[in-house]
Amino acid sequence: MSEFVLEMTDVSKSFPGVKALDHAQLRLRPGKVHALMGENGAGKSTLMKCMFGIYKMDEGQILVDGQPVTIHDPMEALKMGIAMVHQELQPIPARTVGENIFLGRYPLKKLLGFIPTVDHKKMYADTAELLKKVRMTFDPRQKVGELSVSQMQSVEIAKAVSANCRVLILDEPTSSLTSNEVDALFRIIDDLKAENVAVVYISHKMDEILRISDEVTIMRDGHYIGTWEASELTTDKIITQMVGRQMTNLYPPRENVPGETVFEVHDFTSINPRSFRHVNFSLRRGEILGVGGLVGAQRTELMEGLFGIRSHVSGQIFYEGHELKISRPKDAIDQGIAMLTEDRRGSGIMGVLSVADNISIASLNHYLDHGIAINTRKIENLVQENVAKMNIKTPSSKTQIKSLSGGNQQKVLVGRWLANNPDVLILDEPTRGIDVGAKYEIYCIIADLAKQGKSIIMISSEMSELIGMSDRIMVMCDGRVTGFVEGEEATQENIMALATQFE
Amino acid sequence: MQTQSKETAARQVSAGQKILKFITGNPIVFLLLIAAIVVGVLKDNFFSWANLANLISNTAVRFLIALGVSGCLITKGTDLSAGRQVGFAAVVAGILCQRGDYTGRLWKWAPEMDISIVLVIVVVLGLAWGLINGVIVTKLHVPPFIATLGTQTIIYGISLVISDAQPIGGFQKIYTTLINGRIGNVRSFHLPYLLFVALLFGLLFYFIYNYTRHGKYMYAIGGNDIAAEVSGVNTTATLMRIYAAAGVMYAIAGYLLAAKSGGASASMGQGYELEAIAGCTIGGVSTTGGIGTVPGILVGVLVFELLKIILQFLGVNPYYNYVVQGLVIVLAVSLDIRKYIAKK
Ligand SMILES: Nc1ncnc2c1ncn2[C@@H]1O[C@H](COP(=O)(O)OP(=O)(O)OP(=O)(O)O)[C@@H](O)[C@H]1O
Numbered sequence: 049m050s051e052f053v054l055e056m057t058d059v060s061k062s063f064p065g066v067k068a069l070d071h072a073q074l075r076l077r078p079g080k081v082h083a084l085m086g087e088n089g090a091g092k093s094t095l096m097k098c099m100f101g102i103y104k105m106d107e108g109q110i111l112v113d114g115q116p117v118t119i120h121d122p123m124e125a126l127k128m129g130i131a132m133v134h135q136e137l138q139p140i141p142a143r144t145v146g147e148n149i150f151l152g153r154y155p156l157k158k159l160l161g162f163i164p165t166v167d168h169k170k171m172y173a174d175t176a177e178l179l180k181k182v183r184m185t186f187d188p189r190q191k192v193g194e195l196s197v198s199q200m201q202s203v204e205i206a207k208a209v210s211a212n213c214r215v216l217i218l219d220e221p222t223s224s225l226t227s228n229e230v231d232a233l234f235r236i237i238d239d240l241k242a243e244n245v246a247v248v249y250i251s252h253k254m255d256e257i258l259r260i261s262d263e264v265t266i267m268r269d270g271h272y273i274g275t276w277e278a279s280e281l282t283t284d285k286i287i288t289q290m291v292g293r294q295m296t297n298l299y300p301p302r303e304n305v306p307g308e309t310v311f312e313v314h315d316f317t318s319i320n321p322r323s324f325r326h327v328n329f330s331l332r333r334g335e336i337l338g339v340g341g342l343v344g345a346q347r348t349e350l351m352e353g354l355f356g357i358r359s360h361v362s363g364q365i366f367y368e369g370h371e372l373k374i375s376r377p378k379d380a381i382d383q384g385i386a387m388l389t390e391d392r393r394g395s396g397i398m399g400v401l402s403v404a405d406n407i408s409i410a411s412l413n414h415y416l417d418h419g420i421a422i423n424t425r426k427i428e429n430l431v432q433e434n435v436a437k438m439n440i441k442t443p444s445s446k447t448q449i450k451s452l453s454g455g456n457q458q459k460v461l462v463g464r465w466l467a468n469n470p471d472v473l474i475l476d477e478p479t480r481g482i483d484v485g486a487k488y489e490i491y492c493i494i495a496d497l498a499k500q501g502k503s504i505i506m507i508s509s510e511m512s513e514l515i516g517m518s519d520r521i522m523v524m525c526d527g528r529v530t531g532f533v534e535g536e537e538a539t540q541e542n543i544m545a546l547a548t549q550f551e
Numbered sequence: 552m553q554t555q556s557k558e559t560a561a562r563q564v565s566a567g568q569k570i571l572k573f574i575t576g577n578p579i580v581f582l583l584l585i586a587a588i589v590v591g592v593l594k595d596n597f598f599s600w601a602n603l604a605n606l607i608s609n610t611a612v613r614f615l616i617a618l619g620v621s622g623c624l625i626t627k628g629t630d631l632s633a634g635r636q637v638g639f640a641a642v643v644a645g646i647l648c649q650r651g652d653y654t655g656r657l658w659k660w661a662p663e664m665d666i667s668i669v670l671v672i673v674v675v676l677g678l679a680w681g682l683i684n685g686v687i688v689t690k691l692h693v694p695p696f697i698a699t700l701g702t703q704t705i706i707y708g709i710s711l712v713i714s715d716a717q718p719i720g721g722f723q724k725i726y727t728t729l730i731n732g733r734i735g736n737v738r739s740f741h742l743p744y745l746l747f748v749a750l751l752f753g754l755l756f757y758f759i760y761n762y763t764r765h766g767k768y769m770y771a772i773g774g775n776d777i778a779a780e781v782s783g784v785n786t787t788a789t790l791m792r793i794y795a796a797a798g799v800m801y802a803i804a805g806y807l808l809a810a811k812s813g814g815a816s817a818s819m820g821q822g823y824e825l826e827a828i829a830g831c832t833i834g835g836v837s838t839t840g841g842i843g844t845v846p847g848i849l850v851g852v853l854v855f856e857l858l859k860i861i862l863q864f865l866g867v868n869p870y871y872n873y874v875v876q877g878l879v880i881v882l883a884v885s886l887d888i889r890k891y892i893a894k895k
């Protein structure tokens with residue numbers, strides 16, 4: 049009997065233009081949480097997809113209980129007890145939570161004794177049970193499309209847990225969860241550990257890694273760097289191994305000086321009575337305004353309302369004293385507002401299109417010759433500038449964006465909005481799924497924009513980022529703004545107190 | 552010296568690889584080319600200038616229709632009214648281009664009209680149909696498949712009404728001779744004018760798809776319509792333009808087709824929407840959106856027309872033609888799809 053449930057050795061995998069894995073390895077022990085770490089594009093998701101049978105590896109071996117196996121597709125992986133929660137969620141929005149969880153293995157009953165039909169009652173009862181297990185309270189019959197991103201993620205986790213697996217892969221499961229939900233997830237992981245499940249945990253959040261994991265494997269550029277006991281590691285050590293150099297600061301020094309008030313929102317109320325209401329706030333030139341709150345605080349909804357993605361019934365928006373009329377995103381963009389949305393796949397990337405098309409789509413007016421013809425050379429320059437500035441890993445500007453790693457997709461989207469040179473930039477979870485090095489690069493960009501006099505609104509569920517980057521923090525709870533904190537008062541306790549001020 | 556020859560060798564290898572890549576990437580195109588050569592060897596007049604001209608002018612008209620529908624397909628929509636719009640344009644053009652002294656003239660009260668004015672009228676009507684489709688899709692939010700299924704029937708009905716369900720003939724001579732005109736001598740090498748019309752629109756669409764905001768917006772909507780809207784693309788206006796342009800293309804095709812056939816009737820163009828969609832898909836336009844190129848569409852349409860001519864030359868029972876054409880569509884698209892699912 050091998051001491052490992054699953055081993056991957058000498059795994060290599062190439063895609064056109066990139067060697068995503070170069071003799072990578074991973075060894076999982078039962079009942080242990082194994083963190084897999086590395087920069088964006090290091091090959092973490094690719095390694096997991098090889099294990100799960102989504103990709104065929106060019107070279108290498110997988111051993112389960114010491115026996116070599118070949119895994120051709122996810123069905124086989126599931127049969128061997130391997131389950132995976134994907135980095136990019138893949139729910140079916142028009143179907144219910146229960147149907148999503150039991151997709152492909154609906155419980156059956158016999159109608160009239162012989163016609164097999166789906167046993168809905170059992171399915172929803174089991175779903176309710178599972179949701180309870182993952183500490184979620186929503187209705188199993190709710191359509192998944194109506195859930196928030198974090199709730200969807202919980203559904204995916206419930207689905208994976210329901211497969212009774214021996215190896216559970218969690219690829220950035222917490223990228224859109226708030227701290228309470230993360231705690232809930234960790235409790236689930238502890239339950240699974242007790243059941244001797246080996247958990248692979250991929251995340252860019254250092255504090256989580258040190259809290260939850262037993263062992264850590266670090267990868268860089270498709271190579272295996274090493275495996276350590278989590279107790280031997282510190283954040284600094286991990287970062288140094290991941291990036292290949294030392295990083296001293298997590299946040300850049302900020303030299304922006306907030307000036308006069310330029311952007312004002314008065315009594316902004318959603319068309320949906322349960323969403324944001326009577327919101328008032330203002331933003332100064334060169335200011336970074338953080339927006340904190342729990343999931344369900346309607347922060348995203350509020351910002352999408354301001355940007356014209358969602359409708360409002362009352363309220364006004366002013367920029368430099370002029371009222372802005374915004375009924376769709378185009379209006380907002382034309383008036384100098386930009387917004388990086390939260391749901392990268394749903395409202396961010398255009399998967400089959402190239403990196404160049406994705407980065408330029410919001411600013412095509414800037415690359416015209418004679419007002420009509422698009423100058424592809426200017427777009428190529430734009431891509432190269434961004435690739436250099438944010439260290440985007442892509443084989444070329446013509447690569448389909450869906451083949452980039454998650455973090456690199458995010459950088460392209462940040463580039464899309466910077467290309468527009470907006471006055472007010474709304475960022476909804478801008479560093480979601482981005483590695484430490486790139487996070488720092490994005491923080492630098494934010495700080496630099498603020499210094500140039502741009503006004504920035506940044507929604508973040510990461511407390512340290514919120515506190516580390518904001519000049520002022522607006523906290524929301526249940527659709528209302530419950531308060532602002534700044535300077536010394538901007539502490540985790542104060543923010544949480546405001547975030548939980550339910551009526 | 553030696554290094555130089557090595558380099559040329561390397562280049563030759565890469566050229567060979569390119570050909571191989573083309574074959575594996577476009578198996579249907581390759582198979583049809585082989586079939587064409589075989590048929591050409593078996594049947595004498597297959598490789599004739601007349602047959603070439605025939606292939607070119609058939610392809611030209613179908614290509615215009617395919618260009619029209621391609622925008623709808625790239626944005627994850629479709630346009631089932633294409634064929635009936637072609638028929639409508641043919642009927643209107645036919646009626647208005649009838650000779651003043653023709654006894655069977657349908658609209659005796661109307662004066663004999665200049666054929667260029669007729670073209671303008673037909674195009675404006677096509678634009679109107681396109682805009683109607685656009686409004687139904689973007690403002691009433693009816694899915695394109697259903698919306699154009701509805702307008703298809705409406706348009707056919709109107710064509711029947713205005714043509715009185717009668718075949719229309721007696722065109723002004725200039726209408727038929729101009730559009731069936733050619734460069735060169737009929738007996739030897741010649742190129743139909745229709746070729747140049749098709750090339751002109753092909754280039755225009757190539758430019759629009761690759762070098763204008765409208766084109767980029769179109770691909771963006773096909774790639775992810777929500778992301779496009781959030782990025783400031785006016786998705787409504789873009790879709791309106793796409794359906795309107797499609798209407799214009801069908802109108803032009805209908806105008807040309809009536810003259811090409813020397814007669815028109817309401818049933819003209821029936822089924823052309825399916826041929827156009829098939830041509831586009833064979834040419835690599837993805838119905839899941841965001842993918843498709845003008846050269847690809849041209850190849851797709853050409854292949855389909857070539858197939859028809861081959862079958863005709865082989866003397867295959869015309870009823871079987873449909874069977875073979877259907878098989879080729881399914882085969883071509885399933886082979887094409889493999890390119891996208893073969894990521895393992
Ligand atoms: N389907 C694909 N086609 C082409 N290239 C791909 C594909 N999938 C991944 N890659 C490339 O392989 C490399 C590794 O990607 P992977 O998604 O494994 O990174 P990752 O470590 O998970 O990064 P992140 O932290 O950003 O999620 C990247 O350079 C990526 O562009």
Ligand SMILES: [Mg+2]
Pocket residue numbers: 092093094135219453454
């Ligand atoms: Mg990943």
